[in-house]
Amino acid sequence: MANISDGAIYAPKGKPNPVVKKGEFVFSALGLYHGHIYGICNGLIEAGGILKNYYDPNPVYMASFTKQFPGVKPADSEEEILGDKEIILVAGATKTSERCALGLRVMAAGKDYFTDKAPLTTLEQLEAARAAVRTTGKKYAVYYSERIHVESAVFAGELIEQGAIGRVLQVIGFGPHRLAAPNRPDWFFIKKDYGGILCDIGSHNMEQILYYTGAQDGKVVSSQIANYNHSQYPELDDFGDCQILLDNNATGYFRVDWFTPDGLQMWGDGRLFILGTEGFIEQRKYMNLGIKDAGGGHVFLANGKEETYYHVEGKVGYPFFGQLILDCLNRTENAMTQEHAFKAAELSLIAQRDAVVLEPKQ
């Protein structure tokens, strides 16, 4: 299902690895604007979830979804889904600026919510989401796919957990994406709808920096955005970067951009570099630059003992989805804490809000 030309419909398929018996975890898809909804549903289904139905007011998105999941019955309305007691979780990938409002309705209906990233576009929405989590006790989980749905990212986390590089000092992430403008909906180019590049694709990297450094919080040291070369889309940020200082004095830096050229084999050469006191890790997430058909999942480790290349594609899987299902059933936080999911969004929003806007002059 993954299309190499377009990260927007990056939807990895892993091996089925159910954590529950059939029917124990029933979910629905509501808000189908972004192709990430397919990745979300794949992940939950592989982990044993039952996708009961799906709905979006836009018939185009409904038709696309039907093609991807032909065996699943469409719902007739949002109300049908929200009123269905059997449905434990609602997965959504509506327009970014509407993700919070949808989440509030879902949680108010007594269901957990699992949204595409970015989970929201303003700090006011974040406050409302945090409040709703407190009052409803429900989850507002986020699909930070560049970590939870990428095998190199999962494996790197395992290496760090095992102490392979000592204490993590710094994380640097590159999140380049192909624009593929004709395939993008209009809202993608309207800043109040998508939130800006640091809010949007920046949130992937912010989440990874928090995760790999093990930090609880951080401070945006500096951030920049630009529309360097797409004056036809005046509200597009085609470039953004951010430097962050974590509460444990580790640091992070990331760059995100829409400059992946057409000659590249993949929609983006996503990389992540993790520096530790005893070694370092590089991830080449989706491709190995300069080598055709090498697939994704390339992890390089160097430490005091070794310099090792791991090709983990198809070997690691995506434990997040099973953990999330169990978290919903057991009211635990093993997949990702609520505060971590919100903190990544919060820091991304602050980076976006405070960003210096670079002019495109030569």
Next chain:
Amino acid sequence: MANISDGAIYAPKGKPNPVVKKGEFVFSALGLYHGHIYGICNGLIEAGGILKNYYDPNPVYMASFTKQFPGVKPADSEEEILGDKEIILVAGATKTSERCALGLRVMAAGKDYFTDKAPLTTLEQLEAARAAVRTTGKKYAVYYSERIHVESAVFAGELIEQGAIGRVLQVIGFGPHRLAAPNRPDWFFIKKDYGGILCDIGSHNMEQILYYTGAQDGKVVSSQIANYNHSQYPELDDFGDCQILLDNNATGYFRVDWFTPDGLQMWGDGRLFILGTEGFIEQRKYMNLGIKDAGGGHVFLANGKEETYYHVEGKVGYPFFGQLILDCLNRTENAMTQEHAFKAAELSLIAQRDAVVLEPKQ
């Protein structure tokens, strides 16, 4: 001569490619503290320079130099070299904090100066160096080896010149180094002597950012230094990073560190990533991570037409040295302008001076 375990004596040998007739360009080596002096002398000799003699008051450095250049006669004193009318240029790699003072003496003696990087350690020294260049008309050239003595770096410059990635928007550099503390002289751990990590190895990256973006000047947006894990050397910065905004609104970021682990095949996995409007370039300068014995000189290009891997080791050479010799003879600035060499140092010094000091807390 290059030792894979220690960047301090990285001294590439290229193919002889003389730009002058024998005896037209005579130079000397004065101040032999840092092994970079071997790289400097190699480069000038390959380009047709005649190394007439060498001197350092420290007999240990004299003995090491004699081993590397057994056919060359030692001088008895600095005065012997400075008073020798035949000598056009003096190459030096004395203690970093003394490089400027040596340069002032060399230029006052009517000779061009070619020093190891960092070329100086304070802004006051920089002012004195700039003044001396003005009054003497002599050159204060700098061995920014991570670009001028690295084939991938030279080749990347050629690709950009040819328009392979359009207009350069951003440069990200990683300058990791192995500490190999027992091989380092005492002054290496004294901040006023080596200048701090951003002044020292940071200057390589600052120079590259200026070079590849084609900028004349820049502003340090943020910089950080730390001694994360070497409390036994309290004045060592084992980590530094810097974000810079160029005068043409391109941007740069680099990280330098002393955390190369012993299991790595090389003293550092130096990388450089250049993002342009039409594509991008990655350099893996000294090794190809995870692949043993792949040598250096790996350049990856992606643009609208292609995704290509170039292995340029032994194919590109080091044109800087011949250009510098001709610049000295013809009073031109083709190898590198004086202002560029000084600007890289100036921005590195500002980054060091203004750096936030990160505490090593977990």
